[in-house]
Amino acid sequence: MPEGWIENKNMLRQKDMDAKWLKKNGKNSFGYKMHTGVDKKHKLIRAVEVTSANVHDSHVFEELLVDNTSKDVWADSAYTHKADNLPEGYRSHIHNRSYRNKALSSFQVNHNHENSKIRCRVEHVYGFVKGKMGLFIRTIGLRRADFKIVTSSLAYNIWRGIRLAA
DSSP: OOTTTTTOHHHHHTSOSSOEEEEETTEEEEEEEEEEEEOTTTOOEEEEEEEETTSOGGGGHHHHTTTOOSSEEEEOGGGGGGGGGOOTTOEEEEOOOOBTTBOOOHHHHHHHHHHHHHHHHHHHHHHIIIIISOOOOOOSSHHHHHHHHHHHHHHHHHHHHHHHHO
């Protein structure tokens, strides 16, 4: 925090102390991240967690499984190390990840390709929420960002429910 801001309450009100920086694929981002658990059959959002941008996806993995009615877990390669530590009874369909000097085998490549057919359904949800709904967080504080993301998820589920009923 810059010097002199503690005495000036107006400056503190304009500073987001909860949001953090993240550098991914050479691109800097500041703000918050939306973590979701999505039903693969109906594309409904079942669980939402909001964190600052610098929190890795795997840190909220267990929270997203709480309301999971299926025992199948589909996830991208960010969760590879979680595949061995899934709770009792869950089946892992987590993408395999290549490492430096260790490429994926042809079996692993085919496994990832098959899993991508299911996982892409989650990406459709993100595309709709960020694209058509125009979700863009311009709030100060984690609580306000959480409220905006959760209400956007609720609005998406209402829209999706109407589409499913039609």
